[in-house]
Amino acid sequence: MFKKNSYVFSTEDARRIAHKRLPKMVYDFIEGAAGREVGVSRNEAAFDNIMLQPRVMEDVSERSLKTSILDQSFDMPFGVAPMGMCNLACPNADKILADLANKFDFPICLSSAASSSIEDMGDWAGSHAWFQLYFSASEAASLAMVDRALKAGYETLILTVDVPQVSRRIRDLRNGFNLPFSMTPSAFWDFATHPKWSLTTLLAGTPSPKNFIDDNGKIRFNRNGNRAGANWDFFKLLRKKWPGKLIVKGVTSTDDAKRVKNLGADAIYVSNHGGRQLDSVPPAIQLLPLIREAVGSDFPLLFDSGIRNGEDIVKALALGADFAMIGRPALLALGAEGVAGLSALLDCFCEDISVVMAQLGMKSINDINAHTAYSFATR
Ligand code: FNR
Numbered sequence: 001m002f003k004k005n006s007y008v009f010s011t012e013d014a015r016r017i018a019h020k021r022l023p024k025m026v027y028d029f030i031e032g033a034a035g036r037e038v039g040v041s042r043n044e045a046a047f048d049n050i051m052l053q054p055r056v057m058e059d060v061s062e063r064s065l066k067t068s069i070l071d072q073s074f075d076m077p078f079g080v081a082p083m084g085m086c087n088l089a090c091p092n093a094d095k096i097l098a099d100l101a102n103k104f105d106f107p108i109c110l111s112s113a114a115s116s117s118i119e120d121m122g123d124w125a126g127s128h129a130w131f132q133l134y135f136s137a138s139e140a141a142s143l144a145m146v147d148r149a150l151k152a153g154y155e156t157l158i159l160t161v162d163v164p165q166v167s168r169r170i171r172d173l174r175n176g177f178n179l180p181f182s183m184t185p186s187a188f189w190d191f192a193t194h195p196k197w198s199l200t201t202l203l204a205g206t207p208s209p210k211n212f213i214d215d216n217g218k219i220r221f222n223r224n225g226n227r228a229g230a231n232w233d234f235f236k237l238l239r240k241k242w243p244g245k246l247i248v249k250g251v252t253s254t255d256d257a258k259r260v261k262n263l264g265a266d267a268i269y270v271s272n273h274g275g276r277q278l279d280s281v282p283p284a285i286q287l288l289p290l291i292r293e294a295v296g297s298d299f300p301l302l303f304d305s306g307i308r309n310g311e312d313i314v315k316a317l318a319l320g321a322d323f324a325m326i327g328r329p330a331l332l333a334l335g336a337e338g339v340a341g342l343s344a345l346l347d348c349f350c351e352d353i354s355v356v357m358a359q360l361g362m363k364s365i366n367d368i369n370a371h372t373a374y375s376f377a378t379r
Contacts (some may be wrong), residue, residue: 006337006344011017011308011329014345018089018335023190023197026088028171030331032276035168039275039283043306046283050315063357065350067365069323070156070245070266070300072127075105077365078313081271081304082132082158082249084113087177087207089334091200096339097330098124104346109158109325111219112136112145113179115207121301122152130156132249134163135214135230136221139237142229145211146242155244158269159235162250164228167277179223180208183361232263239264247302250277252287254294257361267300274305274327285319292320310352314360317368 008014019027033040067077079101086093094116101108110121112134112321119127131149135142149157171177176184191198201207212221239246248260249269257268270288272281284305294299303321307313312323326349333345362368 005342008333008336008341008344009348011332011345013334014329014336014341017285017337017341018332021194021197022089022335023187023194025175025177025187025190026197027335029085029088029177030177030328032169032171033274033279034276035279037168037170037279039272039279039281040306041275041287042283043272043275044308047287047306047308047312049317050285050319052311052314052318052356052360054359058361058363060358060361060363063354063363065353067323069302070247072156074107076346077317077353078103078307078324078326078349079107080109080110080132080330081327082109082160083327083331084111085115085207086111086202086331086334087115087204089331090338091204092336093170093331093334094121095124096334096342098129100339100342100346101125101128106346107156112211113209115210115225116149117210118145118154119152120210122149122154126153127155129159131152132158132160133238134160135234136225137229139229139234142234143237143241146238148211150242150244156247157238157242158243158247158249159230160249161230161235161236162252162271162273162277164230165226166224167279169276179221181206198247232259235260235265236263249302251291252281252284254290257291257294261295261299267302269293269302269304269325270321271304271325281375285316288316288319288321289351304358310349310354311356313349313353314356317365337355 065076080097097108107128107130108125109130109132111132131154209221214220245266247267247269248265250271250273251257251260251268252272260268269290270284272284288303300322301320302323302325303316304325304327306327307324308329316324329345330342333341
């Protein structure tokens with residue numbers, strides 16, 4: 001599907017190359033997680049413990065990856081999760097994401113903490129861009145961002161609710177990572193020893209959170225500020241104000257899932273933030289079937305946390321997701337080789353899914369949703 005001019009054949013390749021090319025501070029920001037980083041390892045290990053049952057002698061010569069979610073159809077069953085400050089991975093990463101989303105027909109999510117503006121991403125990606133909201137500073141400031149998204153033509157809004165407070169991510173603390181950057185001696189040394197990244201990325205304009213600019217052009221984003229205003233009352237208010245599709249991201253409990261559904265969300269995005277928030281959180285993929293059972297078979301569910309290849313996406317679809325999202329792998333691929341790296345990784349994921357479907361005797365994504373691939377899940 002995509003052109004191969006890359007050394008990226010897997011997430012592990014992307015990680016290895018990005019590790020060499022990115023300043024430590026940036027690589028650690030992408031790869032790091034909360035506490036002792038057990039949660040992120042558990043997410044990945046839980047996928048390894050799920051097996052799929054092959055089926056034979058089906059005619060699987062024609063297979064399609066097309067699917068739809070929230071009345072939008074896409075050519076593939078996954079998109080890219082909301083991630084702040086993508087332009088740290090490579091220059092113009094947000095624009096690259098938009099171009100690839102348009103070209104290959106998958107959704108991307110502009111984070112409130114993105115290094116591109118709501119309006120620019122709306123222009124670049126049209127209906128392929130969804131907007132992700134963090135409650136930040138105040139209700140009025142948060143709703144002002146929602147108004148901007150509406151004016152810029154976004155139709156799908158994701159409210160992320162699993163960051164009442166940014167967790168202690170030890171790598172970021174050790175590296176002195178903050179936004180905007182403070183140029184400490186160690187940061188200076190880190191950037192100086194990665195001259196290619198520094199010349200291309202910093203000279204393209206030091207990435208900063210573009211959606212929190214005040215009237216005087218100053219950044220007013222406090223990364224460590226309290227975001228606990230994203231409470232049930234705020235969600236009810238948002239439901240009244242947002243005319244489009246509303247997704248709630250970061251739900252991991254069945255009780256919360258039922259409440260979110262009853263209060264009128266259009267979809268739940270099951271995620272434990274890739275272990276970046278609560279280190280001892282259960283693996284998201286193990287919670288997914290429980291949440292599917294709690295909300296019923298027809299309620300739309302998206303999923304992320306721990307997906308590292310296309311086979312993992314098939315597992316997530318088999319365990320109850322209607323659509324998957326990839327996080328770290330996308331940023332690592334951008335950090336490794338920019339547009340070539342991400343194109344290659346998307347290609348790998350799509351090929352994985354298609355080949356795995358063939359092994360499972362399936363021709364369409366809906367076959368997976370019908371649970372025919374369901375197997376020995378760890379519960
Ligand atoms: C994130 N994530 C995230 N989520 C969100 O709702 N808003 C955000 O701004 C961010 N920012 C962010 C930055 C970086 C560098 C990463 C890696 C992640 C979480 C993201 O959407 C997703 O839930 C996780 O990345 C999924 O875990 P894996 O699969 O990447 O391990």
